[in-house]
Each structure stands twice: as structure tokens, then as C-alpha cells.
Amino acid sequence: MNHFFCSEKPGYIRTRTFVIVIAIIFAVVCVGGWYAYRTYERKLEETKKLLQTETDKYTEILSEKNKILNEKQSMQNELNFWETTAVICTPEGKKYHHYGCGHLEGRGGYIFNIEYAKSLGYTPCLDCCKSIDWDNIEKKAKLMDEQQRQQQREDFAKVNGK
Ligand SMILES: [Zn+2]
Numbered sequence: 001m002n003h004f005f006c007s008e009k010p011g012y013i014r015t016r017t018f019v020i021v022i023a024i025i026f027a028v029v030c031v032g033g034w035y036a037y038r039t040y041e042r043k044l045e046e047t048k049k050l051l052q053t054e055t056d057k058y059t060e061i062l063s064e065k066n067k068i069l070n071e072k073q074s075m076q077n078e079l080n081f082w083e084t085t086a087v088i089c090t091p092e093g094k095k096y097h098h099y100g101c102g103h104l105e106g107r108g109g110y111i112f113n114i115e116y117a118k119s120l121g122y123t124p125c126l127d128c129c130k131s132i133d134w135d136n137i138e139k140k141a142k143l144m145d146e147q148q149r150q151q152q153r154e155d156f157a158k159v160n161g162k
Contacts, residue, residue, distance in 0.1 A: 055159075062155055069148055080141050087117050087129075094122060101128035 009017075087096035088109040096117040097104050103125060112120070124130070 059159055062159060066152060066155070069152070073145065073148060076141060076144065080137065083137065085113050086111050087114050087122075088112075089117050089120070089122050095125040096122040096129070097125045098128045101125060103127065 083098065087098060088101075088104055088111055089096045090104070090107050090109045093103070093107075095103070096112070096114070097109075112122075
């Protein structure tokens with residue numbers, strides 16, 4: 001019975017086989033690890049590029065948005081100026097009006113400042129002048145301005161990562 005198992009290979013061959021197997025396993029693990037690392041690195045590079053592209057796009061959109069907001073603010077300021085300063089008088093009428101008043105439909109008129117219209121004897125139209133709350137318009141404009149500034153500060157902080 002014992003003699004039968006003596007056909008096993010000698011000890012040094014088994015040791016050598018063991019070492020070779022370990023070396024192969026080690027090599028496979030190394031190659032696999034290297035490949036995984038390369039794949040990871042490539043993916044990281046791609047992600048970085050994508051992130052940069054998206055960041056550039058975001059920055060561009062943000063600057064476009066700020067430009068539009070500035071234009072809007074400038075138009076708002078101009079509108080506030082005309083709304084608080086200018087009135088429209090018709091040659092035949094006794095009232096001064098604001099842009100869009102129904103009494104002006106189909107009629108020509110002069111654009112005066114309010115003080116000048118008053119000095120000429122014009123009085124405020126009860127339909128379009130009483131509904132305008134100047135204090136409120138001023139307050140709203142200031143609030144909008146403040147909100148816009150706050151938004152710009154936040155956007156700037158976002159882009160600069162602070
Ligand atoms: Zn009117």
C-alpha cells in the first residue's frame with residue numbers, strides 16, 4: 001500500500017511546481033492590477049476632461065446670464081426713470097397720463113416731465129396716475145437690485161468653489 005504512493009514525485013519537484021504556480025498567480029495578479037489601474041487612470045482622465053468641458057460651459061452660460069441680468073437691470077432703471085419722470089399730455093386734454101393709459105389710445109401727445117406738465121395746468125389722470133404707487137416701485141426696484149447682487153455673489157462663489 002505504502003509502496004503504491006511512492007510513485008509520487010520527489011519533494012524538490014513538488015516545491016518547484018509550487019513556486020512556479022505561486023509565481024504565475026503573482027504575475028496574473030500583477031498584470032490584472034496594472035490593467036485595472038490603467039483602466040481607472042483612463043476613466044479618471046476622461047472624467048476630468050468631461051468635468052472641464054461642463055465647467056467651461058457653465059461659466060459661459062453664467063457670464064451670459066449675468067450679461068442679460070445687467071441689461072435687464074439697466075432697462076429696469078431706465079423704465080423707473082421714465083415712469084417716475086415722464087408723463088404724456090394731449091393738446092386738447094387737461095390731464096397728464098402715463099404710457100399705456102386707455103385715454104391715450106389713437107391720440108397723439110407730448111411727452112413732458114411731471115413738473116412741466118403741472119406748470120402748464122395739466123392735472124393727473126385719475127385712471128392711470130392714481131394706480132401707480134411710486135414708493136412701492138422704488139422699493140421693488142431696490143429689492144430686485146439687492147436680490148440680483150446676492151445671486152451674482154452666490155454664482156461667483158459656486159464657480160470659484162469658495
Ligand atoms: Zn390716464
